[in-house]
Amino acid sequence: MSDPMEEIRASYFVECEELLESLQDGLQQMDDGHDDSETINVVFRAVHSIKGGAGAFGLDDLVKFAHRFETAMDEVRAGRFVPDSAAIKLFFQCADILADLVRAARDDAVIPESITNPVLDTLDEMVGTSEEVEEEIEFAPMVLNLDLGGGGASGLPDLPGLPALSGLPDLPGLPDLPGLPDLPGLPELDSALPLPPASPAGQTDNSGNQLNHFRILFSPENSLYSSGNEPLYLLRALRDLGEIKVRCDTSTLPGLGDLNPENGYLSWIIELSTEENQTTVREVFEFVDGLCDLDIATADDTALIAENAVAPQPELTVTAEPDTSAARLPDLVPEIADILPDVTPEPEVAPALDKEPEPMDTSTAEYDAQSAAGAQSSAKATPTQPRATVRVDLERIDRLVNLVGELVINQAMLSQSVAETSLPQNSPVQTGLEEFLQLTRDIQESVMMIRAQPIKSLFQRMSRIVRESSAMLGKDVRLFTDGENTEVDKTVIERLADPLTHMIRNAVDHGLESTADRIATGKEPVGHVTLTANHRSGRIVIDVTDDGAGINREKVRQIAINKELIAADAQLSDTDIDNLLFLPGFSTADKVSNLSGRGVGMDVVKSAILGLGGRISISSVEGKGTTFSISLPLTLAVLDGMVVQVAGETLVVPLNAIIETLTLTEDDLRALGPQTHVVQIRGGFDPLLDLGAELGYRAPKDSYIGDIVLLIGQEDGKRAALVVDAIEDQRQVVIKGLEASYGRVAGIAAATILGDGQIALILDPVDLVSEATGRTRVPPKHLSIAG
Amino acid sequence: MSLEVLAVDDSRTMRDMLNLALTSAGFTTHLAEDGVHGLEVLDGLEPNVIITDINMPRMDGFGFIDAVRSQEKWRGIPILVLTTESASELKVKARAAGATGWIVKPFDPSKLVKAIKMVAG
Amino acid sequence: MTDNTKKSDTATELLSFLVGGQDYSVDIMSVREIRGSAKATSLPHAPPFVRGVINLRGTVLPLIDLAARLGLETGQDTDRNVIIVVDLGERTVGLMVDAVSDILAIPEEDMQAPPDMAADETHNFVSALTIVDGRMIRILDLNAIMPDQNEEAA
Incomplete structure (x- = not known):
């Protein structure tokens, strides 16, 4: 790591x-x-x-x-x-x-x-x-007079150390100080400390640095204890700085009868020899600043303090250990606790722990990569880690996705070979295979879920685009979003950013009228752009809607004529005109604005969406606004497809594009021209496309009577009937991109590998249909009747 | 034996850093995301030190300290508050709420360990 | 690796092969593997020299009929056809050839630029020539083999 x-x-x-x-x-x-x-x-x-x-x-x-x-x-x-x-x-x-x-x-x-x-x-x-x-008041001294009556700090509970005091009934009270050495804890302190051999105490340490001598008077107030501070630890912190001698002043300790267990009566006189300066020494008392009487004097002044010192006390000499590990120190605590009128934290892990904590390496670790990484991994196992998450390299997930894809193929191959053995339908092999199929699908779904994330991040980027573009254009625009939690494949989200940005800019720039125009037409001055996402029949649909003026179709048509995209006498439906916006090089803006006129047209948006296996459509109502609708596959990795035969080639048609399949009868077919047929299905006429001919596999047939057709539906409601030779199977296939290795092929979305190891192409029916109808439309004299 | 520390912070980054610094120093570390979660985690534990952020969702640091101090078994646990720079009033407030000391963010791991040693040995 | 490479620092190792009855070669560093012929799935609207796509252990590869690409006589497909899988920078393609001949180490000084003749189809694909045992070996310019993204969709 x-x-x-x-x-x-x-x-x-x-x-x-x-x-x-x-x-x-x-x-x-x-x-x-x-x-x-x-x-x-x-x-x-x-x-x-x-x-x-x-x-x-x-x-x-x-x-x-x-x-x-x-x-x-x-x-x-x-x-x-x-x-x-x-x-x-x-x-x-x-x-x-x-x-x-x-x-x-x-x-x-x-x-x-x-x-x-x-x-x-x-x-x-x-x-x-x-x-x-700004000013740094980091460690500035503060004088605090805290009323500690509140905040739950008062009313200390039963003191763990207190029972020890009951063992002192003979304690004659304050004047009789020599009695103190009989206190159970204190005298034992020296022996309780299994100290390592101390470095020879001298005036200079090994490095020859000058030692400073301090005499510290430290008298805690009650508030020091109630804040959770503990003099023992402060003494230890001092000890870590150098060599210390500590004497405890018990002169204010009352007789037991007068002793309030909630109060502190002890103070300490500490002699410290250290390389550190006074600031560092003072830092030890940072947390108790204001909660005690503290006097830190340098060695020169120490004589005075010594004078004031009370009768000889048992001395506690603690020397800085080379190892700063706290591991053995808590041994000390029980003894000290016995005489300290204070709550001392239990040094041991409470036995009531539900789970054993992960064994930890107690040695003091260097703050380096190796031990930290080790410590981290052990910490991961602690039961209280909040909502465990693992960061995984996307590459690893993709590898998993690919492997699961291979598993799906493998499963298909297995099914195929089992089917060829013509085992009875209810044989254990068949049953097992069914379960295998189910499991494979479950695994696949779970794996896909790993890659999915809410589309929200993308929507938020769009909200910024709206703010920026509306500011630049001087329009007042509000963005409304819905369905932000719709989960979409991460790659799809990333690759949607550019087309969606363009669509949003387009909506703000071209979709919405100027504020003045809006007011003139009685609209709310603030323009609305709405961005929604939702799952619809196995696909993700993202709509970009504006409440602008709608597409000015006459204008669009005129531009298309001027740019020679269509013939002047072309007869186009509203949808046909709307779709002109997607033609390369089309731009409706009279003046190329700063925003949308960046050389990116809706044609680029369209091809980006197509590249994601999606489609885009427009609906627009004059005066009311325009909606661009993007429909995307849930995942880029697999799809449910129908395996068909055409002119000796095996092809996969995405299942969700197929409305129905039927066999043509003479009554269904109508010839429209020498090579153009339509199919009459439930009262509607749909263009007939010979898939084999469209893909260049064979010449168009003379007759299609008795042929199988797939009725293909598009987002915008357009339909087309595709002639195929045979339907073989319905199955899930793993999508293998063609673009990286070969390039885009019109009418083909991708490839897949079938159970026999052969590659089959996955059809992009909508692209195929629009290519085919597009070919017949231009020149528009032979306008197809699509839609 | 190692000291047990409960660190409460709503920022994942801060939790990660606390965890790294604390475990590297040999402490047993427990983490929580906010005051409410902190109390949940604390239940059944008796850490030697609690470190808590102040500004957190659901239950902030003040509320958390208050709740900890109101339980007798936890009353003596030293609590260090994580504060940002120049927040002297925050220290005052933290102390008033019952905190034992404070750690200034961004913290230096050695200072963190030092602060813990000052309140818990 | 081989003694040949030690003779000259600038020697290039080439994989030579037969295609349309002629000797060609590619830099061996571009060769990923050599495999037997496989049935390709044809691509719609593809140029004639693109046989289609083949499955190389789960990866979809375009298969180029090199003879057709070079404008040479296309022999009958036989099982003896060999596919040389080559890396062309970002993509990997299979080159269908008649047979693989040899691995040669050619010092740079033994390679010469093709003579500037009237450009025929083949000329564009040859980056250098060399003579080995009296046979002229053409060194293929692999980057010219695959059509541009824009060119191919005709």
Whole structure:
């Protein structure tokens, strides 16, 4: 395994994407009028957590930006700034920049401050924060007078150490201090410490560094104990700094009758010889600063303190151990606890543990990659790890997907050979094979699920596209989304980003009217773009809808004529005209705008969608708006297909494209021209396409009577009848792409390997039909009657 | 024997880093995502130290400390609060809520271990 | 690897083979494997020299009839046809040839550019020539073998 910090860094960026997502969500909710504190908190926390991690990895640009953004959000959280819609818009902008900064940090790129600073300045100005709020008060001393009556800190429970006190009925109280050595715990301390041979105590250590001498007076207040602090550990921390001599001052210890078990009565005088300076020594007391009387004097002043010291106390000499491991130290605790009026944490793991903790290596590990990785893996086994997740290289999953694909093929081959042995239908082999089939499908489904993820991340990217493009065009646009949790193959999501971006830009730019036009036609000034995703009959359908003016078909037609895409007298249905938008080189914008006119037309969108095994269709109502509908396969890896024979070739037709199969009778067929036939099915006429001829395998036949046809349905409701020679089987096939090895083949989606090891091509029926009808349409005099 | 630490933070990155630093130092580490989860994890445990973030969903650090301190068996467990820089009021508030000490984020693993040793040996 | 490579640092190892009765060769570094003939699944609208696609242990490979591609006499398909699987940078294709002949190590100085003659079909595919035992061996320019993405869909 690689460097654990690198792993965490990588997972930090993954977490950032999630945080950015909830940031977007939160801002969207604020924009929708939810100003409850939890919504604002979610936003704040997202920025805060991004900053936190960025700090850990030294991503300064990110920290800086996140910090100022966080400060502004803190103002909102505290109710000192109430954001209006303009402010929320700015927050969105900040979120976008934050996202950019995260990705820049991930990719080691830099985003110039000229981009980030103006936004931050606007933010500061609006919210009323300023940059120099910042000051490091890290370890600044604080004088605290805490009322410890509240917060559940008072009323200490039964002290584990207390019973020991009952063994001291003879304790004569304060004046009789010499009685103290009889306390059960204390005198034993020296012997209780199995100390390693201490390094020879001298004025200088091995490295010859100058030793500093401190005398420390340390008198805890009661609040020190109730805050969970423990003098013993502080003494140990001091011991780790050098050589110490500790004396306990019990002079304020009352008689037992007056002893309040909740109070602390002891103070300590510590002599410390250390290489460290006073600041370091003081740091030991950082947590108890304000909870005790503390006096740290350098050696020169020590005489005075010695004077004030009370009668000789049993000395506790503890020397710094070379090994800082805490492993043996808790042995000490019970003894000390006996005399400390304090709750001491149980040193041992509670026996009531439900599960045995994973055995841990107790030796002090270096903070290096190897031991950390080992420690990490053992920590993974601890039962309390929250929602266990494993990060897996996508390549490994793809390998699994491929293997399962091979399994499917293998299963098919096995089924085929078993079928050829003509075993009885209910033979154990057949039954076993059925179960095998079921299992294979289950495995396949599970494997596919690994690759699936909610489409939400893609939708959020689109919300940014809407914001940016509407700002650039000066249009007021709102994006509505639905079905964000629809799960889609990861690769599909990635490859959808570009076409979808273009479609969204297109909707904002061309779909929606200008604000003035909207007002003029009595529409709401704010344009709506709606992005939805859902599963529909084994496919994923993504709709991009705008409530704009709809497609101006006369204009589209005119442009197509001007560009000689169609003949001037072509008779086209509305759908035909709409589909002209997908022709290469078509652009409806009068003036090439900054946005959509980037040399990318809807034809590119269409081919990207086709490349994903999807299709795209348009529906538009004049004055009401336009919907682009993308339909995609659930997975890129397998499909249910019908295996057919055509002109001696075996082909697979995706099952979900087939509406029905039928055998043609004379009554079904109508000749439309010398080579053009239509099929009459349930009152409708559908074009007849000879698959063998369309694919160039053979010349068109003279007669199709008695032939089998597959009725193919398209997203837009168009249909076509494909002539095949025979239907062989229905089965699941593994998709093997052709494009990488060969290139795109018109009418063919991909290939697959059949049970006999032979390759069969997978038909792209919709592409085939549109290619075929397209050929007959241009020149449009022979317009086919498709649709 | 090794010290047992419960670390509560809603940020996965922070949990990962705490886990790495703590396990590397030889502590037995338990992790939780927020206050509510922290209490669930704590049930049946008696860690030597609890480390908690403040700003968390469902139950924040203050609520969590309060809940821990209100149980007698957990009252003595030292609690270190994770704070970000320049949050002196936060330290005051944390102490008022019953925290024992604090760790400033982003933390340096050696400082983390030092802080734990100051409150739990 | 072989003694031949040690003779000259710039020697290229070539796999030579017969296609359409002529001697050709490819850089052996491009060769992934050699296998017996296989039944190809034909591709619609493909140029005549694309026999179709074959299954190479789960991978779909285009099969090029090299004789047809080079404009040579296409012999009868026999079981003795051999497929040389070659890497062309991003893609892998199978080249159908008559037979594989030899592995040769040719020092760079023994290779010469093809003479600048009137371009016939074959000329475009030959990157260098060499003489071995009195026979002229043509070194194939593999990158010219597969049509461009745009060219092929005709």
